[in-house]
Amino acid sequence: xxxxxxxxxxxxxxxxxxxxxxxxxxxxxxxxxxxxxxxxxxxxxxxxxxxxxxxxxxxxxxxxxxxxxxxxxxxxxxxxxxxxxxxxxxxxxxxxxxxxxxxxxxxxxxxxxxxxxxxxxxxxxxxxxxxxxxxxxxxxxxxxxxxxxxxxxxxxxxxxxxxxxxxxxxxxxxxxxxxxxxxxxxxxxxxxxxxxxxxxxxxxxxxxxxxxxxxxxxxxxxxxxxxxxxxxxxxxxxxxxxxxxxxxxxxxxxxxxxxxxxxxxxxxxxxxxxxxxxxxxxxxxxxxxxxxxxxxxxxxxxxxxxxxxxxxxxxxxxxxxxxxxxxxxxxxxxxxxxxxxxxxxxxxxxxxxxxxxxxxxxxxxxxxxxxxxxxxxxxxxxxxxxxxxxxxxxxxxxxxxxxxxxxxxxxxxxxxxxxxxxxxxxxxxxxxxxxxxxxxxxxxxxxxxxxxxxxxxxxxxxxx
Numbered sequence: 458x459x460x461x462x463x464x465x466x467x468x469x470x471x472x473x474x475x476x477x478x479x480x481x482x483x484x485x486x487x488x489x490x491x492x493x494x495x496x497x498x499x500x501x502x503x504x505x506x507x508x509x510x511x512x513x514x515x516x517x518x519x520x521x522x523x524x525x526x527x528x529x530x531x532x533x534x535x536x537x538x539x540x541x542x543x544x545x546x547x548x549x550x551x552x553x554x555x556x557x558x559x560x561x562x563x564x565x566x567x568x569x570x571x572x573x574x575x576x577x578x579x580x581x582x583x584x585x586x587x588x589x590x591x592x593x594x595x596x597x598x599x600x601x602x603x604x605x606x607x608x609x610x611x612x613x614x615x616x617x618x619x620x621x622x623x624x625x626x627x628x629x630x631x632x633x634x635x636x637x638x639x640x641x642x643x644x645x646x647x648x649x650x651x652x653x654x655x656x657x658x659x660x661x662x663x664x665x666x667x668x669x670x671x672x673x674x675x676x677x678x679x680x681x682x683x684x685x686x687x688x689x690x691x692x693x694x695x696x697x698x699x700x701x702x703x704x705x706x707x708x709x710x711x712x713x714x715x716x717x718x719x720x721x722x723x724x725x726x727x728x729x730x731x732x733x734x735x736x737x738x739x740x741x742x743x744x745x746x747x748x749x750x751x752x753x754x755x756x757x758x759x760x761x762x763x764x765x766x767x768x769x770x771x772x773x774x775x776x777x778x779x780x781x782x783x784x785x786x787x788x789x790x791x792x793x794x795x796x797x798x799x800x801x802x803x804x805x806x807x808x809x810x811x812x813x814x815x816x817x818x819x820x821x822x823x824x825x826x827x828x829x830x831x832x833x834x835x836x837x838x839x840x841x842x843x844x845x846x847x848x849x850x851x852x853x854x855x856x857x858x859x860x861x862x863x864x865x866x867x868x869x870x871x872x873x874x875x876x877x878x879x880x881x882x883x884x885x886x887x888x889x890x891x892x893x894x895x896x897x898x899x900x901x902x903x904x905x906x907x908x909x910x911x912x913x914x915x916x917x918x919x920x921x
Contacts, residue, residue, distance in 0.1 A: 483511030485883030486659030492911025516602030517726030548891020584896030598779025636878030663690025712854030
């Protein structure tokens with residue numbers, strides 16, 4: 458079976474009129490297009506980059522949801538309220554409660570919606586800041602982002618929804634205070650106006666824009682980024698020029714575990730720790746509860762003299778995280794047949810590392826971590842080889858701030874009124890995550906609010 462390759466629509470097929478223009482081809486944009494199409498609308502997806510999928514293709518851990526069939530099959534009893542509370546506390550209680558309420562109470566429906574489309578998330582893991590396993594993923598262990606994007610593109614192809622790449626939306630058009638379409642620049646330098654009854658912004662965050670990060674958080678500009686080069690915050694300017702306001706722009710997440718010893722910063726997903734890996738410093742000692750929030754784990758790494766650490770795991774853990782095979786294939790994983798081999802390869806004292814692992818394996822046996830009170834990701838110990846290590850340090854990962862929206866994905870102006878005909882969802886929209894995003898919540902957000910956007914666009918057009 459060859460690798461699936463999606464062919465974007467030929468540019469000469471671009472029409473002057475659609476029901477809704479969706480800007481961005483990541484998971485949020487694809488889901489909203491599919492939902493809009495299923496409600497009888499004619500959507501078009503416009504992507505400025507050559508490659509489709511945006512940052513979604515880099516997501517690795519899974520999709521958080523509560524009260525799902527998958528959880529029950531794994532004998533996990535969860536509740537929307539527990540999901541809400543974990544996310545609210547994880548976000549330092551700065552989350553927009555209306556958005557968070559919609560998000561947590563529509564998460565299971567979104568997992569069902571995926572299943573209805575033949576996309577099964579039938580396995581579970583856990584991420585930092587969560588108290589129960591609610592991170593849904595495919596049982597193949599495939600990284601969630603590319604898995605979803607590929608499946609969504611297959612649906613888009615089957616539904617014949619037009620998707621254009623290398624098309625840069627540079628302006629939202631308005632008449633009589635209503636959004637009426639967009640102006641685009643094509644790769645040949647030509648411009649074109651596209652008319653639409655609504656515009657949906659799914660343009661992603663600004664994690665790859667040193668300029669915007671510098672404006673709001675100059676203390677973070679020295680970090681590398683896990684984001685794809687297109688994550689430059691274009692949607693923010695489009696929205697504000699059309700009358701929107703921004704929210705939480707200084708809330709920028711640094712991800713603690715990013716491998717950056719080569720040209721590209723590779724995020725090492727939280728599922729690695731969720732399935733049992735630990736973090737050690739250059740002395741071979743643990744220094745943090747590995748599954749605390751991203752903010753707290755990042756702070757702990759930054760307090761080490763090297764400002765970096767090693768993830769330590771073995772084959773048993775590796776067998777439960779498919780992404781590690783990918784990390785290994787590009788040379789990010791250090792091997793050791795025995796623990797002393799591994800220690801030598803990462804220049805850590807073997808006796809110290811051995812003592813740390815003995816203590817950790819004892820904690821897993823008793824399900825009690827005296828040192829850092831870790832209570833999750835303790836399903837398997839690290840007692841048998843072969844062993845692996847990945848060198849990590851923090852990097853800019855996610856921007857919690859963005860366009861101000863309500864739970865209906867309607868874009869809001871300075872008076873908190875909807876900008877008529879303008880919708881936004883996914884990372885470009887601010888407010889859901891508060892001060893810190895929990896791993897597994899961004900992919901959930903793309904599906905939950907992508908569906909909501911498709912539905913609300915339909916309702917808006919229908920009422921017109």
